[in-house]
Amino acid sequence: DAGITQSPRHKVTETGTPVTLRCHQTENHRYMYWYRQDPGHGLRLIHYSYGVKDTDKGEVSDGYSVSRSKTEDFLLTLESATSSQTSVYFCAIKGSSTEAFFGQGTRLTVV
């Protein structure tokens, strides 16, 4: 158990509304990641963080922003949700040897 908690676990929201997903970790890991997983695409990196206030874009960052004001929390925000952002979102931390450990995921539906 890597001590990663995602909230909410499920959310349905309307197109155009802002949405924030939270990832909380209890083991002081430096690196944290947000992925989305869609059929036919596998896991794709949205944004990642390598420390407090240090973040960078992944391969599918358009329409998303992140913030990390504390080591333990990494927030993913959809400023104006679109139907194409309907997905399963996973937060992850980096282990001691490059491997990643995942939270349980957030299932987001944009209607």
Place this chain on the structure above:
Amino acid sequence: RKEVEQDPGPFNVPEGATVAFNCTYSNSASQSFFWYRQDCRKEPKLLMSVYSSGNEDGRFTAQLNRASQYISLLIRDSKLSDSATYLCVVPKGGSQGNLIFGKGTKLSVKP
């Protein structure tokens, strides 16, 4: 060559069978590799790490062929509980060490 490529399957095998999955990767500088297991509607979980020529853990064997840039996962004596999607994971390279996930190979073990 794609960054990470896997046969999507599905592989349908009877209990007790031996099954092998292959994964090819493009980054010849990668030093570590991973196999993850993902059950339906769950997060990916680390199954095995591969740092040298291979790794064995019980019924599971991972092998690495650097010259041909492929990794394999062999499952012996398949159990019903092995049914899942298996993800091949390769570091992207660069200082951040971000991971590239294959789209996964689906395994279904039948009684």
